[in-house]
Each structure stands twice: as C-alpha cells, then as structure tokens.
Amino acid sequence: MLMQNIINGISLGSVYALIAVGFALIFNVLKFSNFSQGGVMTVTAYAGYVASRYLSGRIDSSLVLFSVVLAAAALSGAVIAAAVERLAFRRLRRTKSEPVYYFISSITMGILLENLITIYASSNFYSYPRFFTTSAVPLFGVNVAVTDMMMFGLSITSLLVLLFILYRTKIGLGIRAACFDVNTVQLMGMNPDFLVTMALMISGALGGVSGVFLGMNYTLYPQLGQMVVKGFVASVLGGLGSIHGAVIGAVLLGVLEIFFISWVGAGWAPVFIFVVMLAFLLVRPRGIAGVIVQEKA
C-alpha cells in the first residue's frame, strides 16, 4: 500500500509538474501567473482527441498514432498560446501595465477558451481511444498504470528539453535575458515580442502534452483545465519562477495529496494540503527553490 501510494503520488505529481513548469516559465518572463494555461490545456486536449479520431483508421501503429496525437496537441498548444499572447498580453506589455492586469487578462482568456469548447463540443464528456493494449504493469509488487509511467517519463523529458532550450540555445538565452530586463534586451537588438511569444509557445506546447494525458486519464470535458490550480499551487511550493523547483513542488504535492487521501480521506485531504502549504510558506516564503524573483527594471 505504501509503495502503491508513492507511485500514485509521483504519477499525479507528474501531471502537476507539466502545468507548473509552464507557470514557472511565464512567471519568469512576465512576472505573473498565467491562468490562461488551463484554457489552453482544455483546447489542446480536444485538439488531440480530434486528431486521434481522424487518424485512428489511418495509422496502424498505436505508438506512432500516440506520438502524432501528442505532437498535434503540443503544436496546437503553441499556436493557441501565441494567439493568447497577441490578444491578451501584448498591449498590456507595451503600455507597461501593472501585473494585476495580466492576471485578470489571463483568467479571462482561460474562461473564454473553456466556454468556446463548451459551445462547440458541448459539455458531454468524451473518452480518448485506447492507445495501448496494456493498461497497467506490475512494478515493485504494485500495479502501475501505463499512462502514469509515460506521464512521468514525459514530464522529465519535457523538463530536460525545456532546460536545453533555455540554457543551450540563442532563443533560450534571449528568454533568460528578457526575464531579467526586457528594456535592455530591446536595446541589445533583440525583439521582446518574439521572445515573449516564444516563451508562451513553449508553455503552450507543454500545456498540450498535459492536456492529452489529462484527457486520457480523466476523460475529456470542458472543465479539464481547472486542474491548472494544482499546477499553480505546485509552482508556489517550488518557488515561483523556478523551473526545477516547480517540478519538485509538483511531485511533492502529488505525493502529499495521495497520502492525505489515504490517511484522512478525500474530504479532508484538500484542507490538510492547504494547511501544510500555508505552514511551509510561513517558514519558507520563497518556496523550495528559494528563488528571488527579479523585479523588472
């Protein structure tokens, strides 16, 4: 039971990690928590579903089909995130608006995307097709869901890819420079619009991957993206703005959640989680990573 709980916790934390990393990335650049990520996740989950339905008779290999569906969702996530940046954030950035306006704008975009899905796809839920013949495998004497294992693997992979982009590419260098000071970046001849859009597109692609896994695990419904709140909590625990802190915070949150459900029941578990979180933030307000968020110059 202990091992089953640990594995369930890590797998749940993996979902939160993908969301939290997106949060951390955007917080670094724009200094606000991007709640439109929930709406992006929902839309991309549906995009993945549509792709899977369209391609299921055309691609024989389940693994290839799954990879294509993931890629389609990630791509649509990137495109939608770019559109969100253009519609909701660019003008605010150019007029140097207060962070609270970004926050309101992101929540509005999240609600808008969720409602668009409700209008076009109805509030009925849908089930993703089955990609793998085996649903669970024995590991350390307990059953582990295949999708959970993949989610964990993909969370780690996504994190490594993201770190590679940020620390080993010119775009990454630009994004990190923009995180520190957008104005100077512009003086150095870089295009801040492009850099911010790229950051949002990376975050949107991660949202796309999360959306497909959420859809596969929990069925597809318009409120799917509301799980973004858990990603936000994880990124706060990890230290807002820290990417590796977001992953650690997410896994910790997942494990805590599963153990509290096991010990005190699902009714009390959220209360205990928030009490632990408040106590932790009182002791360590900067989160696990202890990141000091740079204020914009």
Place this chain on the structure above:
Amino acid sequence: MKNGMGKWLFCAVLVAVLAGFAGAASAKEILIGNMQDISGPTSVWGNAVTRGAEIAIEKINAAGGIDGAMLKLVTMDTKANVQEAIKGYNSLVSSGAVAVVGPPVSNIGLALAPIANKAGVSVVGSFIDPRVTVGEDGKPQAAMFLMQPSSIQYSEIMASYTIDVLGLRKVGVLYDQSNAFAVSLMKPYVEYIKAAGGEIVSEQVYTKGDKDFKTQLAKIKEAGADCLYFPNYIQEAVLVTNQRKQVGLDVPIIGGLDFAPPFASLVNDPEAADNIYLANNFSEKEPQLKEVWDIYKAKFGENPVNKVFLGYDKILLIREAMKLGGGSSAAQVMAGMPQVKDLQGTTGVLTISPETHQPVGLSMVMYKIEKGEYAELGRYVPEKHKK
C-alpha cells in the same frame, strides 16, 4: 387622398392583427414545463428525458390532445445548477405551465420542493432521493412526485441482489460525499447489507470534481472486498471502471443507473468494462416500449437510453393525473397525481403512493456488463418489497 388611404390601410392591418390574436387564443394549448440539463454536465440525461417527453406529447397531440387542447412542451435549461433550475421553474409557473417534467437530479429536486409546494404546480421527476418527495415531518411534499423507484427502493434492490443472489458478503463502497444522489443510494444499501449479515470492509469517499480514485480503490482492494458498490454519475463510473483495472481490483462492480447505456460504449477498454452489475428501468425485450423505441430510433437514428423512457412516462403520468383530477389546471393535475394506479408505462406499471408520492412495488431489470456488452438477467424485486 393619400392620408385617407393610409388610415384605411392602418385600420386593415390592425383588424388583421387583432384577428390573428383572436385565432391564436382560440387554439387552446396546455403548457407542460420541462426542466432539464440541456447544456451542463448531465446533458446526456437532460436531452434524453426531453426527447422522450416530446415523443409522448407528439403521440397525445396526434390522437387529438386532451379534451381538444394540444399539449405544448416548454423546456428550460437547468445546466445542472440549482439556481438556474429555480429561475426556470418560476418562469414556467408565470408562463402558465400546469405541470413540470422534472430533472433526474436530486440536488435540484430538494431545492425545488418548498418552492413548488408554494406555487402549486406539480413537478414529476426521477430524483430518487426520498427527501424530495417526503418532508422531514414524514408527510408528502405536496407538489413533488417521483416516477421511478426511490433511492431506498433502488438501493435495496441492488443490495438484495448483491447478497441474496450473487452471494457477495464483503463489500467495498466508494461514493461522492458531496452529492445527494450518491449519498441517498449509499446509506440504504449499506444498512441492508449489514442487516442481511454482510460486511462493509471499506467505505471510501471522494468529493465533487475529483477524478483520480486509485488511492481509494487500492484501499478497497487491500481490505479484501468481494465487490465494489459505486453509486455515482456516469463520468466517474467510466473513470472508476478504468482505474479499477489499473490498480488490479479484480472484483465485480455493483453500480447505479449510470452504468446503463451508453456507459459501456464510453469506456475505451472493453476488458475494463467487465463484471459490472446494474439495475435498469426497462428491458429492451418488453413489448410495452417497442413503439417508443421504434419512434425514437426512426427520429434520431440511435437506440434510446433509459432516460428517454423516463421522460415519456412522466408525460403519461401527467396525462393520467389530468384524467383523474378532472381537468388540466395545475390544481387538478396535483389532485390527480396521487390517485394514479396501475398505469402501464414503458418502464413498468406505475402506482403513486398518496403517503409518499413515490411509486409502489416497482421492480427493476438486472443487467450484467461482460466485456463491454450488456446481458439481461431479468426483472428483480426483493422479497421485502413484495409485502
């Protein structure tokens, strides 16, 4: 000259409009309200009930209506939201509805009961929580009527089948503690199992919005349960069915009405949609529903789900209440409803108890889902209910 022509033209138009109004008023209509979730999370049910009610109304109107008056269904979208439902009900009352086809949602039924009692317009629903139809004082809620077994009757049918027929004595229970429907199906089931010598080895809960139940299922597995009782909505039923397989809980699920079609088609793994027992309102083989079945299939190009027949029977009940109450006013419908006796509906023979406003002695049809396919096991009613 032009002015004179204008006046004549104006008078002619006015006369025509007034004549039109007079014509509309003379074509008598009886307004039946319909409050269903059309766009919310339980819209699968809401749309099915609405379609069933529409088929019944079309059939009644085709046969000349009621005393020459045509029935008209006016639908309000509750969005599975209590506040929306209250607004919708008040709107229907002020529009002149004489009865309301209620939703299959107990939370909404509970909120509507005091408002409907005051307004005096009957709500005929399939909200199975007995508190919707019987008040805390033990007296029936004047305007609330149930037309399928209450949660107590339904739970006892399931519990009796679990222990008396299947011989399963160690039960694990998982339910949504924030949902009146789930709680009302859990308590009588647990009481019946305990009274019959069975044991609840693990009682697990979750709350609204939860989607991952693997921890609770693992605890039920660890407790050594012979079966899992899961009285919850269809989306959670799909998730639990998949997650049961993922944690290796290889025991039968004893489920509620939400395991009825289209449930099995929504589980993407037929290996997971296996070894599940449920009680449904009807059997496809029974002759009384063939006509409705055929009409529905011809009209919508798909097989009807159980809520279609509940919607159809709700209209039959309202029509019968009009006959017994001596007219089609709201007061007459409310007076006639408790007098309904041995009415052959599509879901069974309906008799409404004047003491509880619930149906008396209704049996249910048992099904088993095997590898994604429904196998009918026949009608079942516990000995206790026959007395």
